[in-house]
Each structure stands twice: as structure tokens, then as C-alpha cells.
Amino acid sequence: MSMSKTTNTYNRQNWEDSEFPILCQTCLGDNPYVRMIKEKYGKECKICSRPFTIFRWCPGARMRFKKTEVCQTCARLKNVCQTCLLDLEYGLPIQVRDAALKIADQIPQSDVNKEYYIQNVDNEMANTDGTQAAGTVGKSLAPSEILSKLARTAPYYKRNRPHICSFWVKGECKRGEECPYRHDKPNEPDDPLSEQNIKDRYYGRNDPVAEKILKRAATLPSLETPEDKTITTLYVGNLHEDIIEPEVRDNFYQYGEIRTITLVPKQQCAFVQYTKRSSAEQAAEKTFGKLVMNGRKITIKWAHSQAKQNTIGKTDRRYELPAIPPPGTVIPKRTNPNDFFNLANEVTLMPPGMKMSQIPPNLIPQSTYQMYTQPTFSAPYAGGSLNMPSTSAEAVSYPSQDPARMGTSKK
Structure with a gap:
């Protein structure tokens, strides 16, 4: 031979x-x-x-x-x-x-x-x-x-990592934690990753690892441009905690004039606002999925519009009126009028610009509604008569509500 x-x-x-x-x-x-x-x-x-x-x-x-x-x-x-x-x-x-x-x-x-x-x-x-x-x-x-x-x-x-221990796969390894090989389940025989050839990898043919990466490249996400043309701010995430503003500016000033850069160190992010929409679009296209700062791959997104943020702020629960109860609903009275927690439930917050007379009577707490609907009487004074709510034995009376305290008298 x-x-x-x-x-x-x-x-x-x-x-x-x-x-x-x-x-x-x-x-x-x-x-x-x-x-x-x-x-x-x-x-x-x-x-x-x-x-x-x-x-x-x-x-x-x-x-x-x-x-x-x-x-x-x-x-x-x-x-x-x-x-x-x-x-x-x-x-x-x-x-x-x-x-x-x-x-x-x-x-x-x-x-x-x-x-x-x-x-x-x-x-x-x-x-x-x-x-x-x-x-x-x-x-x-x-x-x-x-x-x-x-x-x-x-x-x-x-x-x-070490190779898989063949004795452990057979159930015969007696070394335990002292075994220098890895005790993991091997790949299935049908798995293409288990058949790798060094020559195929070098010549770039029939490489299972490369085929897996190419399939992943076909499904990479893309950054969609918002329809609102007023948005010129980019969200920059996954930043280092110790990053400073000049480092962020050095990576984004080349795409156009920057208006402001806002750093949020606790959230490890920043907001870069451009003066022109075209500059923001170019920066998003050039940096999405490709920008690396301090060894970290940076996340690039479009920020929300200012109008949308204002809409979210106006939907706060403080500006929402409670639901109107159906007619004939009996509203229970408070057992303890000085209870702080019950008192908090009777507070009605009105939206800006609304007056008390514009609120329906069934939405006003009972104690407040009675104050404005009690019968009045005329109290004489120097300029004429004064209409004041009448007091009853059940109502809470304060010294300032006593008509006689101001020098009036009933005849």
C-alpha cells in the first residue's frame, strides 16, 4: 500500500x-x-x-x-x-x-x-x-x-465548557462533582448541530451553525417610523449607569442638530431630541441594532408624542366623576360623622372650570347637598334682609352659624 x-x-x-x-x-x-x-x-x-x-x-x-x-x-x-x-x-x-x-x-x-x-x-x-x-x-x-x-x-x-461525560450518559460515572467533564444531556442524533465538520466550516459550506444564524437573520425585527411627524425624539436604552452626556452626544450628533439630551441614570436610558424629523429618522436607521457603547448593544426606539402623553395625563382618576346611581337608590348615611376614612369617600373633586351648580344633585354628598337645599329665613340687618339656612336639632351647629351671635333677634 x-x-x-x-x-x-x-x-x-x-x-x-x-x-x-x-x-x-x-x-x-x-x-x-x-x-x-x-x-x-x-x-x-x-x-x-x-x-x-x-x-x-x-x-x-x-x-x-x-x-x-x-x-x-x-x-x-x-x-x-x-x-x-x-x-x-x-x-x-x-x-x-x-x-x-x-x-x-x-x-x-x-x-x-x-x-x-x-x-x-x-x-x-x-x-x-x-x-x-x-x-x-x-x-x-x-x-x-x-x-x-x-x-x-x-x-x-x-x-x-468541557465536553459531555460519556460515562454519565451511560449512568456509570462515579466521580460526581470531581468529574472534569460536563454532566448534561447530549444533543439528539437528528440535531444538525451535532454534525459539524471543521473543513465545511472553513470553506463556508453545509455549516449547521451558519444556517441557524441565517434563519435568525431573516426574522430580525425592524424599527417602524411613527406617522406623527412631530416626533423627533429617540429612546436610547441599555446604557451604562456611569455614562455621561458627551458620550451620548458623540454617537448621535453626526446625524443632525440635537436640541436636548435627557439622561435617566436610574433607568439606564436617555432621550435624544433632534430639531428636524429627517435627522431623527436617519439616526434611527443608522443606529438601530448596530450601536454599541461601553460593550453594550444599545436599544433604539421612537419616543411617544407629547400629545399622547398629555392625553394619558388627563385620564387620571382624580378628574373622573363617580357613576350616577339609578333613581330610587338609597344612599346610606355615615354612622360616625367625624370618621376620617368615611369623610374621604364623600369628597367630590370637580374638573377645572366646573361649578357646584353644574353637578347633578345625586352626585353631591348628602351632607353637602342638605347644606345647599335647606329652607332659609330672612334676617334683618342694616341694608335689608339676609337669607341664611335654618338650623335644626339634628344638624351640627357651630357658634359661627348662630344668627343671634351677629346681633339679630327673632320677633
């Missing part, structure tokens, strides 16, 4: 040697003092089959050890991480990025043509600083709205 040998089997000059890997923040981990094991020419690249320097490290506590899978030339050719093969700028699969940017990078599939193509790429990158993408991807990288909406704004460390 003969084995096929390529030129890389004998040409050690094409083998790759590096001092530090090309990694994304998720694969590198949250530990700033991570220690790596470096092995020179320790493995072949899974794409070009060239021996390269591999790195192995642990991204954090209770995480699995990770290592580089492809060489740096193949990683820079697609601008991806050497471990997870996700785009370094957006953190998305290659298939999603190429579909959004409309990139068709045809890398040779045969061994000899692939080696020749890789050698030419190495010669092109020899004159660069090594931080830029090469090939068609490097020439096509540009800001994309759809990629900005789908991209993650923070590292997804959950991807570094």
Missing part, C-alpha cells in the same frame, strides 16, 4: 513557526495571565496539511483545554481564529460573513494546487505586518449592517 507524499513532506522551509497564536477573545479566555504550552511543528494543519507550531492552554476555571487547529496562513487567509474558525471581527461563521459580503473565495482543493496557492499567499504576507487579512477576504472586508446586527458584543465563554 503506497502513501501519497506531498512536497511539504520533504520541504521543511514551508513549515510554519510562530511565537503567539491568532485567537479570538472567547477562545483566549478571561484570564489575563493565561499560560500556554508551545510545541514547534507539533501537528499538521487540518486545511493545508503543513506542520505548524501548536499552542495549548486552559481558558479558565472549569473549562476544557483548547489548542490551535489550523496554521496562521490559513487563518489569515479567511481572517478567522485558529481554534474556533469564526470571523475575528464579527465572531460569526465564515458562511454567514461571505453571504453578507458576497465573497466567493475559491481556494484550490487538490493538494498540489493548494500548496502552490499557499506559497503565493505567504510571499504576499511577507511584506505586511501580519495583522491584516489576506486574499479576497482582506480586499472585501467592509462595514456591514446585517453583520453588525448579528455580531456578538461580548465574549461567549459558554463555548469553552
